[in-house]
Amino acid sequence: MKIQEMDQQYIAGTYRRVPLTLTEGHGSYVTAEDGKQYIDLGSGIAVNTFGSSDPGWLEAVTAQLQKLQHTSNYYYTEPMAKLAALLCEKTGMSKVFFSNSGAEANECAIKAARKYSFDKYGEGRKTIITLRDSFHGRTVTTLAATGQDHFHTMFGPFTEGFKYVPAGDKAALAEAVDDTCCAIMMELIQGEGGVNVLTQDYVDYVVALAKEKDLLIVIDEVQTGNGRTGQLYAFMHYGFQPDIMSTAKGLSGGLPLGATLFSEKTQNVLVPGTHGSTFGGNPVCAAGAVYVLEHLDEQLLSEVAEKGQYICNELSALDGVEEVTGMGLMIGIKLKKNLAETMAACRDKGVLVLTAHDKMRLLPPLNIPFDVLKEAVEIIKEVINA
Numbered sequence: 154m155k156i157q158e159m160d161q162q163y164i165a166g167t168y169r170r171v172p173l174t175l176t177e178g179h180g181s182y183v184t185a186e187d188g189k190q191y192i193d194l195g196s197g198i199a200v201n202t203f204g205s206s207d208p209g210w211l212e213a214v215t216a217q218l219q220k221l222q223h224t225s226n227y228y229y230t231e232p233m234a235k236l237a238a239l240l241c242e243k244t245g246m247s248k249v250f251f252s253n254s255g256a257e258a259n260e261c262a263i264k265a266a267r268k269y270s271f272d273k274y275g276e277g278r279k280t281i282i283t284l285r286d287s288f289h290g291r292t293v294t295t296l297a298a299t300g301q302d303h304f305h306t307m308f309g310p311f312t313e314g315f316k317y318v319p320a321g322d323k324a325a326l327a328e329a330v331d332d333t334c335c336a337i338m339m340e341l342i343q344g345e346g347g348v349n350v351l352t353q354d355y356v357d358y359v360v361a362l363a364k365e366k367d368l369l370i371v372i373d374e375v376q377t378g379n380g381r382t383g384q385l386y387a388f389m390h391y392g393f394q395p396d397i398m399s400t401a402k403g404l405s406g407g408l409p410l411g412a413t414l415f416s417e418k419t420q421n422v423l424v425p426g427t428h429g430s431t432f433g434g435n436p437v438c439a440a441g442a443v444y445v446l447e448h449l450d451e452q453l454l455s456e457v458a459e460k461g462q463y464i465c466n467e468l469s470a471l472d473g474v475e476e477v478t479g480m481g482l483m484i485g486i487k488l489k490k491n492l493a494e495t496m497a498a499c500r501d502k503g504v505l506v507l508t509a510h511d512k513m514r515l516l517p518p519l520n521i522p523f524d525v526l527k528e529a530v531e532i533i534k535e536v537i538n539a
Contacts, residue, residue, distance in 0.1 A: 173185055181204045181525050190503065192532075193517070197407065200406075203445070205407075210444050222437055223432070226434065235439070235443050236251075246398065249412050251410065252401075256295045257411045263281060265428075269419050278334070281371070282338070286320060289375075293311055323355065340373045341356065348483060348514060350479065350480055357393075370397075371395065375401045376483065381403060398413070399413050453520065461482050464484050468484075486514075486515070488512075495513065504529045506533070
């Protein structure tokens with residue numbers, strides 16, 4: 154039985170797969186079963202930070218795999234402790250909880266925000282404000298946190314205690330805040346929602362309002378984190394410190410790992426018995442993440458910003474492009490022509506791209522060579538201009 158037929162027969166039909174079976178990858182290229190190579194501008198949706206089969210990453214992961222692939226969180230392991238130290242030292246946060254995914258990291262953030270408020274104020278202060286067009290995950294609670302109505306169907310009843318306001322609307326946010334609220338949760342760049350970048354002015358207002366009302370600021374860096382925007386984490390562009398921050402995707406460079414970080418203010422909110430994860434902080438995944446964080450240096454982050462600016466300059470000048478949004482190597486392109494057809498044409502010419510709402514989305518490996526990136530951009534330009 155062919156791979157695609159086997160997949161369709163035995164795997165739940167939750168994905169609209171494209172008719173392409175990938176068999177291997179090296180750097181910024183992936184190869185299909187027919188031997189055709191593609192430039193991968195999706196990176197597994199911002200997961201393969203250094204592309205496929207990065208030699209140093211492979212060495213770090215394999216070395217740990219040969220020592221200890223897993224142990225329960227009743228015991229200490231070096232990779233987890235080292236990773237937590239790196240995350241805190243590089244972000245100014247104080248403590249970390251490890252999980253397996255972005256949704257789990259956000260679930261932890263939501264629980265912790267509500268417990269912090271409960272510990273300080275008691276019952277009745279549990280509402281979390283999120284932004285319209287946000288996306289925070291696919292568990293029942295993180296779907297409830299997601300500010301898109303079409304996600305709030307079929308799986309009810311959803312977790313209560315969320316309000317939604319339009320991004321950038323200060324008046325709506327101020328009106329939403331009342332004495333039931335404990336936190337404001339937001340992506341600084343809304344990835345799945347359309348690669349929408351929050352303005353500095355709006356973020357400054359959120360920070361000031363949260364301070365005035367004693368609300369926690371919870372930042373979802375699942376997609377924006379780990380160098381994707383040209384800073385290690387997107388909040389660093391905006392000049393403030395979150396109270397709680399979640400991240401995942403590119404953290405371990407291709408292995409499942411989520412993290413929820415806590416500031417000095419919130420570092421002691423979780424105590425034994427309040428949260429847990431069987432696989433969270435798995436030593437192999439943690440070893441991969443240590444490698445990633447140790448290699449996201451200032452030079453690479455500067456190159457990420459430079460490459461992102463190159464993409465924006467090249468594509469925003471095209472007649473067939475309405476708008477280019479994003480930051481670093483997290484780019485959204487609003488096209489004047491059919492998006493699905495454009496994606497298919499790019500794929501036919503050897504470039505893999507993604508979508509985000511009504512935009513083409515580009516999330517290349519952060520270390521994609523400039524000549525490879527330029528080749529891919531020229532193909533995209535050719536398709537758009539056709």
